[in-house]
Amino acid sequence: MQSHRWKTLNHPTSSKFFGTKIKVTGDFLFKNLVAIVAASALVILFITAYVLSTGSAPVVERFGSGFFFGTAWNPVEGREIFGAFPYVLGTLVTSGIALFIGVPLSLGIAIFLVEMAPKALRVPVGYLVELLAAVPSVIYGLWGLFVFRFWLLNYVEIPISTYFGWIPIFSGTPFGLDLFTAGCILAIMIIPTVASISKEVISAVPNSIREGAYSIGATKWEVIRHWVLSYGRSGIFGAVILGLGRAVGETMAVAMLIGNATGPAAMPTSLFKPGQTMASLIANGFLEATSKLEVSAYVGVGLILLLLSLMINVGAHFLVTRIFKVKGGIVE
Amino acid sequence: MSNYGFRKFLNRLFFVLCAACIVIAVIPLLSIIWEVIVRGAPQLSLNFLAATNSGGGIGPAIQGTLILIGLTSLIGVPVGILSGVYLSEFGNNQYAQTMRSINDILTEFPSIVVGITAYGVIVIAIIGSYSAVAGAIALSFILIPIVARTTEESLKLVPNSVREASLALGAHKWRTTLSVVLPSAKSGLVTGTLLAVARIAGETAPLIMTILGNRYFFQGLNQPMAALPLEIWRDSLQPQASLQAQGWGAALILILIVLSLNILVRLASKGRMRK
Amino acid sequence: MIDKSFGDPNLKMQSINLSAWFGSKQVLKDINLNVKANAVTAIIGPSGCGKSTFIRCLNRMHELVPTAKMSGEVLLDNENIYDKAVDPVMVRRRVGMVFQKPNPFPTMSIYDNVAAGLKLIGAKKGKNLDEIVKRSLEHATLWEEVKDDLKKPGTSISGGQQQRLCIARAIALQPEVILMDEPCSALDPIATAKIERLVVELKRDYTVVIVTHNMQQASRVSDYTAFLYLGSLVEFGATRDIFENPKNPLTEKYITGEFG
16 A cells, blocks of 8 residues: 555556556565575475485495495495495595695685785785686596696605605505595695685784784784684684585595595505595496496495585584674674 | 794794795696696697597587586576575575575585486486486586575675665566666676686586586487596596597696686676776 | 983983875874873874874884885884884884773683783793782772683773773883873773873883873873874973963864864
């Protein structure tokens, strides 16, 4: 009623036409149309959940918890046995290496770009780091296979193996296609994620804190170390978790560099040994599957991967929203 | 002040270390670009771009990637943008909040899992064969949440006064949204969409179990298809040097597509900011 | 005039031809000002006149702004703090600062807020440090209010208390000069009165330079007053002279409230 009056004020002619009514339904239609389209997210989630749960049902029914904890992987008919445990561990180990190497590098980059770099350098260098995220995974894999793995082999793996080969995690003869190489390529690949979020977190630290710290005679590094990083620590933690999520799900580069081991041989007992992550197992083996049960095993590994990735990302999601609420409190 | 020298030393040390982090991160990028150019450029020829594998070219892969990009954009961009419109313009309720959260989580899904999903739905249930359309659906599942999010973000940047001005003229909300809000956010939408397309152009994992690969040019939406990322992957694992070289050539084409999209976007948004 | 005062033991700081810029915008023009030891010097002037920039030049905080530049000299005990051989970190230890908005460190406890500066120079936890923290808080007239809450975050107390915490934080380092940049502008009248009493107390042990836009405050707490206008020093002298008998008509206009 009110809206009608208002309309006639502005468009004296519009009330003459039945168009007014259509316009009202137009709004109604539009709102509901986009609301339905927005449900696409729910649909994708639902389809994924359905395909993965029904697809993995055969293998889970057959092996139960043995599918998760088992280490054997044998598709030969009549003697089939599938266990995902080595790949779960392989995923954790490579992601761990990625964080161990990638997080300090990312933090260094973020700190340098926000706190230290001359103004003229900030934008172009920041852009270069962002470009790392644009390179497709398969090209990381190609470069890793023909270039990077020989750097690692000659300058890192062989020296470490020569002097520290007696430590179990460095045992074996390295040849560059192993958990360590896969972890290192992941480290490079998570840098843009972790660095760009950390950069935002560090930029969001109020200047008054830096000034207070400088005023009591702190050096630049002390201001960063004791004040900036400490104030932004929960945000940086969120960045690290998101980096972990990225590392866990990354497929192609890892599949090309990890050495493609299966079964008990894929247990990550040494960093210089071929291994397998959940994602790389699926990429390397899915098309080779010959039986329904074997396909189901790959789908089952996909389900475990999805659950792990969901746990990490949902965790990061809650963490980040909570952090921003807490931070809001501090600032106000 | 006995420790002052040490504090000063730490200050310098960490300056150098942080600068070194940048160098360490940029080296792989430069090396990748360098190697792809040096090893890929000698492959380039008209034959390489146009012929099939048996003719010493990667024509089907280039064609396949372009078809995938087109098909995925056709499905994913409208859905993503409309979802983003809802989240931004009507997103103040519990339903929208839920969709937003699910959307955020979808953007972090492992791409290989999305491949399995499309495999289960399209390859097994609907088409019954590895097929181009399965690949496009898989990539759309990756594209939609990203486009929805960037759309929502760029629409939120449109000041409310713009909406109010249009509503005050008597325009309806749908009109306001379509002919005022969306055009004001145009550059942000284009940027976000192009970046998302660049990202899916290089996706490999979900293609393995959807489009499978093909030695021939496009044979229909319900048939297996070639694509550049798959070509690179398979070539790299071959023992013959000539096939490996072919992989590098394919990598050069792919990186040209992806990086030129990125740089284009960067230049476009820079120009916008200068205005 | 500068030469005459050179070597004067009562002179703590001096600015000589001090100019400052943000980018290409000049905010201070050839300021020559003497700061007497164990006295309170107030800097007054309308907003945007450069008073904050001026005191930020006195402990080299000005140069932390990326586009900031300066020229001229600032002497602390007759030594140029902008000399190449002088480290800004050491200058800031000797010349402490209290900011316009209380900025206690939110990630640190009240205790650690006071002890932070000492920890940087290697102070170890223990009775000695406890004693200095207590004395600093007492000196800042905050001890009685927070002595049971030393472990609580520095931001958990009221605004006025936070500002006194910031003063305690500066005092803990035993600086020679304390710079205050409109320390009361974010506080209510009661908290303001407490800070003002404290400022007068502080001059027994320290040299104080305080920026204020509140002329009553300047007349209540300061011994000397400088009036800055559009980046230039218009008039400087004993506070009483400035307020009762200003020489420059501009000063008179300002203190009688005709503009500002």
